[in-house]
Amino acid sequence: MTTDAWVNETLYAAWGQRFLVKRELARVKSDFQDIMVFESHTHGRVMLLDGVVQITEADEFVYQEMLAHVPLLAHGAAKRVLIIGAGDGGVLRRVLQHRTVEHATMVEIDGEVIRLAKEFLPGIAGDAWTDPRAEVIVGDGIDFVRKAADASYDVVIVDSTDPIGVGEVLFTDEFYANCARLLTGRGLVVNQCGVPFMQADELRETSLRRARAFADVWAYVAAVPTYVGGCMTLGWAAKDATLRAVPADEIRRRADIAGVLDTTGYWTPEIHAAAFHLPPYIARHLPRR
Amino acid sequence: MTTDAWVNETLYAAWGQRFLVKRELARVKSDFQDIMVFESHTHGRVMLLDGVVQITEADEFVYQEMLAHVPLLAHGAAKRVLIIGAGDGGVLRRVLQHRTVEHATMVEIDGEVIRLAKEFLPGIAGDAWTDPRAEVIVGDGIDFVRKAADASYDVVIVDSTDPIGVGEVLFTDEFYANCARLLTGRGLVVNQCGVPFMQADELRETSLRRARAFADVWAYVAAVPTYVGGCMTLGWAAKDATLRAVPADEIRRRADIAGVLDTTGYWTPEIHAAAFHLPPYIARHLPRR
Numbered sequence: 057m058t059t060d061a062w063v064n065e066t067l068y069a070a071w072g073q074r075f076l077v078k079r080e081l082a083r084v085k086s087d088f089q090d091i092m093v094f095e096s097h098t099h100g101r102v103m104l105l106d107g108v109v110q111i112t113e114a115d116e117f118v119y120q121e122m123l124a125h126v127p128l129l130a131h132g133a134a135k136r137v138l139i140i141g142a143g144d145g146g147v148l149r150r151v152l153q154h155r156t157v158e159h160a161t162m163v164e165i166d167g168e169v170i171r172l173a174k175e176f177l178p179g180i181a182g183d184a185w186t187d188p189r190a191e192v193i194v195g196d197g198i199d200f201v202r203k204a205a206d207a208s209y210d211v212v213i214v215d216s217t218d219p220i221g222v223g224e225v226l227f228t229d230e231f232y233a234n235c236a237r238l239l240t241g242r243g244l245v246v247n248q249c250g251v252p253f254m255q256a257d258e259l260r261e262t263s264l265r266r267a268r269a270f271a272d273v274w275a276y277v278a279a280v281p282t283y284v285g286g287c288m289t290l291g292w293a294a295k296d297a298t299l300r301a302v303p304a305d306e307i308r309r310r311a312d313i314a315g316v317l318d319t320t321g322y323w324t325p326e327i328h329a330a331a332f333h334l335p336p337y338i339a340r341h342l343p344r345r
Numbered sequence: 346m347t348t349d350a351w352v353n354e355t356l357y358a359a360w361g362q363r364f365l366v367k368r369e370l371a372r373v374k375s376d377f378q379d380i381m382v383f384e385s386h387t388h389g390r391v392m393l394l395d396g397v398v399q400i401t402e403a404d405e406f407v408y409q410e411m412l413a414h415v416p417l418l419a420h421g422a423a424k425r426v427l428i429i430g431a432g433d434g435g436v437l438r439r440v441l442q443h444r445t446v447e448h449a450t451m452v453e454i455d456g457e458v459i460r461l462a463k464e465f466l467p468g469i470a471g472d473a474w475t476d477p478r479a480e481v482i483v484g485d486g487i488d489f490v491r492k493a494a495d496a497s498y499d500v501v502i503v504d505s506t507d508p509i510g511v512g513e514v515l516f517t518d519e520f521y522a523n524c525a526r527l528l529t530g531r532g533l534v535v536n537q538c539g540v541p542f543m544q545a546d547e548l549r550e551t552s553l554r555r556a557r558a559f560a561d562v563w564a565y566v567a568a569v570p571t572y573v574g575g576c577m578t579l580g581w582a583a584k585d586a587t588l589r590a591v592p593a594d595e596i597r598r599r600a601d602i603a604g605v606l607d608t609t610g611y612w613t614p615e616i617h618a619a620a621f622h623l624p625p626y627i628a629r630h631l632p633r634r
Contacts (some may be wrong), residue, residue, distance in 0.1 A: 070386035073573060076359035076383070097359035098543075115542065118575065118624075253404065253570045254387075279568040279575040281542045284362060286407065286570035322624040330619030335407075335611040 063094065063230035065284075066107035068254055069219075073109070073284045075102060081176050086168035089217075091298055095177045099282060101177055103144065105169070111144050115281040116180055119248075121323035122278040122331065123290060124150035127182045127211045127246045128157070129328065130299045134210035135159065138238070140197035142215035143169030145181025151213070152187050160190050161209075167194040210240050214291075216246030218258060227262045229269070232293065236269040241330040244294035249275060251285035252338045259289050260341040267343045272297035275342060276331035278322070289338060304329040352383065354573075355396035356507075357543055362398070362573045364391060370465050375457035378506075382396035382465045388571060390466055392433065394458070400433050404570040405469055408537075410612035411567040411620065412579060413439035414501045416535045417446070418599045419588045424448070424498035427527070429486035431504035432458030434470025440502070441476050443603040449479050450498075456483040490523035491544065499529050503536030507547060516551045518558070521582065525558040533583035538564060540574035540584055541627045548578050549630040556632045564631060565620035567611070576626060593618040 065072040079095040100113025116203075124147050128134045135158040137151050143164035151160045166169055170192070173180060185189055191237075193200065212235050216227075227247075235245045245266075250258040259275060267273040270293035277287040292300060296310040309323035311317040317325075334342070354361040364385045371382040378514035381393040389402025400408075413436050417423045424447040426440050432453035437582050440449045453459055459481070462469060473479055482489065486503075505516075516536075523535045534555075540545040548564060556562040566576040581589060597614035600606040606614075623631070 069388065070365035071362065071388065073360065073362050074353070097355065099360065114577065117626075120624070123556065251570075279566070281573075281575035284570075284573045286404065286568040321626040324622065324625065326619070326622035327624060330615070330622055333615035333619055335616060336613065337406075337610040339476075 059344045063092075063104070063161060065104070065109055069261035071254075073282065075099065076265070078242070082172050084168055084172065086166050088166045091166075091168055091172055093172055103173070103177065108217065109282050110217070111177070111180065112282050113177065113179065116144075117320070118278055118280045118322040119283070120146040120150045121320050122276070123147055123213055123215060123246060123248070124153075125311070125316055125320070126290070126331065127193050127213060127244055128154050129179065129307050129314065129316075130242060131211055131242060132302070132310050136209045138204070138209040139163070139211045139218065140200070140212065140214045141165075141169050142213070144173040144177055145170070145184050147213055147215050148190060148192070149181050149184035149221055152184050152189060153319065160191060161193065162190065163193045163195055163197045163200045165194070165196055170194065198231055201231060201238060203312045204234070204238040206237055208238050209242045210243050212239065213247040214241070215244065216248060216252050218250055218255065229265050232266050232269040235293070239295065242296045242299065244292065244296075244299055245270070247291045249286045249289040249291040251283055252341060253262055253287070254285045259291070259338070262291055263342050266291060269293065271295055272300070273343055274300055274332065275334065275338070276300070277334060277338065278331065284303065285337070287338065300332050302329070352381070352393070353400055354393070360543075361464055362571065364388065371461050372532045373457055373461065375407070375455050377410065377455045380457055380459055380461055392462070392466065397506065398468070398571050399506070400435065400469065401571050402468065405433075405435050406609070407567055407569045407611040408572070409435040409439045410609050411565070412502055412504055412535060412537070413442075414600070414605055414609070414612045415565060415579070415617055415620065416502060416533055417443050418596050418603065418605075419591055420500055420531060420533060421591070421599050422531075425498045426450070427493070427498040427501045428452070429489070429501065429505065430454075431502070433462040433466055434473050436480070436502055436504050438470050438473035439478060441473050441478060442605050442608065445603045447478060450482065451479065452482045452484055452486045452489045454483070454485055459483065487520055490520060490527060493523070493527040496529045497527050499532055499533040501528065501532070503534065505537060506565055507539055507544065516554065518554050521558040522556050524582070525584070528584065531585045533581065533585075533586065533588055534559070536580045537577040538580040540572055540577045541630060542576070543574045545630050546629070548580070551580055552631050555580060555582035558582065560584055561589070562632055563589055563621065564623065564627070565589070566623060566627065567620065575622070576627065589621050591618070
């Protein structure tokens with residue numbers, strides 16, 4: 057690709073975003089997907105998997121903060137965290153920001169994503185790769201949750217691609233049943249559920265699957281600049297329905313103890329609490345309570 | 346343009362959205378701007394002004410509901426409403442949904458926008474054009490606010506293009522000073538302030554201008570699918586700082602009286618209240634309190 061060519065995101069057939077490329081940095085065909093990293097004019101460096109934007113340096117904070125801080129602080133005493141996917145290391149970094157976390161396992165199927173993130177997007181993970189509390193496994197998340205011991209984690213965070221291609225198996229009944237099994241009593245799982253204005257099926261169908269394994273199924277929203285199309289939803293499946301109703305004041309207290317208060321660009325205790333209030337156009341895709 | 350060509354939004358030089366066009370419906374050069382209307386594959390019909398998406402049939406509800414319901418219900422007793430811009434009639438329709446509103450004046454500078462909206466986007470305004478409470482003026486909003494009587498409106502809603510081109514004069518000190526003068530004692534003005542992730546200057550500079558004429562200056566957010574780039578901000582300038590702190594329960598009561606409760610796709614009393622909690626990356630562009 058020549059410098060200053062446009063890259064069109066291919067997520068949707070007839071609408072999408074495009075970036076003017078300043079400099080292409082990598083284009084790799086891994087065993088699982090096509091990976092591209094480029095320098096943009098507007099969003100710092102950008103990583104695409106199979107033509108879909110996964111992360112940009114400029115707005116990654118929105119997604120990572122909401123995917124990590126919300127479940128950990130809603131739980132309130134999470135010591136062991138399992139991350140599936142998230143090969144860029146950004147969720148791992150935000151999880152380890154919580155000094156209350158004792159261990160984080162990250163299972164990413166594609167070692168090339170980790171390698172390229174370390175080389176071209178080192179700021180995303182920061183020191184997380186060498187944190188003594190982190191265990192980074194290049195392997196199959198489905199297999200990992202199948203073999204994981206009962207009640208071995210407090211929180212599971214699934215940062216996958218959409219349920220097409222390599223990410224598809226992370227949205228199955230078996231996967232969620234295993235998540236429920238490996239979680240402790242107040243455990244919960246969150247996962248990225250796409251942008252419902254464009255991908256309502258993704259939210260609707262995976263919510264039904266989660267409801268087979270968890271008592272409380274819901275979603276919360278974040279407006280991620282480069283996950284275009286309005287609010288994205290993060291799926292919520294918990295054993296304890298009180299976890300998503302913790303008031304902002306208590307979330308603030310927990311965040312202070314964890315050491316994450318006033319470190320964020322998007323997340324706040326008030327935004328945490330507000331994120332569970334869904335616009336009707338989104339709420340109607342969730343299972344009726 | 347041939348059918349099935351792409352239209353690239355030209356708002357930002359190096360990033361943006363694009364639509365695959367199903368059928369071009371109109372392309373007009375008015376006295377003020379280039380207007381284009383087309384049928385998309387994904388968002389129904391779309392109107393662009395000077396290459397920038399103004400409205401799509403599929404997601405207009407998000408923007409209109411938040412621009413109309415939030416100020417009217419925060420005020421709580423708005424009888425007379427002034428709308429500047431909004432030539433598609435969508436804000437007018439949402440304002441007139443409030444049976445508590447006695448009169449709405451809409452001042453749109455470009456009669457061609459109204460004509461094309463009536464012809465190609467009739468569902469956006471619905472019956473608003475013929476509502477006996479509506480007064481539609483094709484004229485200059487700046488001039489209108491200059492000549493309007495003191496304390497003649499309860500709420501001003503500015504639905505303009507960005508502060509470039511024809512919309513620029515709607516963001517000046519003189520405009521806001523006149524808004525303050527023509528508003529009643531608990532009056533307030535809201536206006537579209539762009540997407541701060543991409544256009545932080547717009548929020549920062551117009552907030553400073555509003556602060557010269559109003560005691561309480563803030564913003565609230567909405568995630569509008571085709572105003573790409575995360576949250577958009579709607580500027581808030583009020584004489585009374587309590588208006589943006591009305592609890593969701595009271596907003597619900599007022600919405601019920603006004604007849605707008607359970608009519609919405611995005612707005613809810615909880616989302617109303619939550620919208621004033623800004624992510625730090627946005628809040629830092631507002632004047633310090």
